[in-house]
Amino acid sequence: MNILEKIVAQKRIEVGERKSLIPTALLEKSIYFNSPTISLKSYLLREDKSGIIAEFKRKSPSKGNINQYAKVDEVTLGYMQSGASALSVLTDEQFFGGSDNDLKQARKLNYCPILRKDFIIDEYQIIEARSIGADAILLIASVLSKEEIIRFSDLAKKLSLEVLLEIHNEKELEKMPNDEVLIGVNNRNLETFEVSLQNSIDLFPKLPNSVVKVAESGIKTPEDIALLKSVGYNGFLIGEQFMKTPNPSNACRTFIEAIQTQEKVEA
Numbered sequence: 001m002n003i004l005e006k007i008v009a010q011k012r013i014e015v016g017e018r019k020s021l022i023p024t025a026l027l028e029k030s031i032y033f034n035s036p037t038i039s040l041k042s043y044l045l046r047e048d049k050s051g052i053i054a055e056f057k058r059k060s061p062s063k064g065n066i067n068q069y070a071k072v073d074e075v076t077l078g079y080m081q082s083g084a085s086a087l088s089v090l091t092d093e094q095f096f097g098g099s100d101n102d103l104k105q106a107r108k109l110n111y112c113p114i115l116r117k118d119f120i121i122d123e124y125q126i127i128e129a130r131s132i133g134a135d136a137i138l139l140i141a142s143v144l145s146k147e148e149i150i151r152f153s154d155l156a157k158k159l160s161l162e163v164l165l166e167i168h169n170e171k172e173l174e175k176m177p178n179d180e181v182l183i184g185v186n187n188r189n190l191e192t193f194e195v196s197l198q199n200s201i202d203l204f205p206k207l208p209n210s211v212v213k214v215a216e217s218g219i220k221t222p223e224d225i226a227l228l229k230s231v232g233y234n235g236f237l238i239g240e241q242f243m244k245t246p247n248p249s250n251a252c253r254t255f256i257e258a259i260q261t262q263e264k265v266e267a
Helices: 003-021 040-045 072-081 100-109 123-131 146-158 171-175 198-206 222-231 248-266
Strands: 052-056 086-090 114-117 136-140 162-167 182-186 213-216 235-238
Touching (some): 040 086, 072 086, 100 114, 136 146
Parallel strands (some): 052 086
């Protein structure tokens, strides 16, 4: 059993437990459940923003502890003040050190799109995402069937949530449910956890013209952003590069300032 299979197996246990403890009727009473959502797609296309989805995570299966004691309020607010377009918050506890409370805290402090980053395998988690203040959810093509992706995307739309569909190869693109989803190309092999930006470059010509496109994982320098923008990507999900530093928000600010400087020189 590889890491991804272990995560999904654990997630099925966790979701089963949560469903028995907290019914959907209770989730729907959350103050966030019927509040307006903010479009991730729109923010990634704004010319006054960087296109960066800045991620908050404390650890990962491949790296172990990254920034175990980071405070979600300080980091996420700092990300947005630095010019990030959106936030991604890990809510998986066992493998990534996150929680639903992390996303709730980020929601209280930030008016921006927030992606709930988790391993969604059940409709319950989509209702849960809406109840904790998320604006978008991640669906991972490699762990879901096309039928599940269609069903989950339909429910997300009914709840005014956008969907970032994550793919790793051309075959997974066949699971795309419609042109309304955002497509995320993950440069990390979820079985080996090896990373290569070449995956985003190779897959781009295969992606539909009409969708917003996000490159995920392995982005380390402003030059990487310049390369991916030249290919045609609209968004760039960056987590570890910021989170591994003592001050993630400062790292984000320095990174975005370097991008802006580079773009002025090239103009």
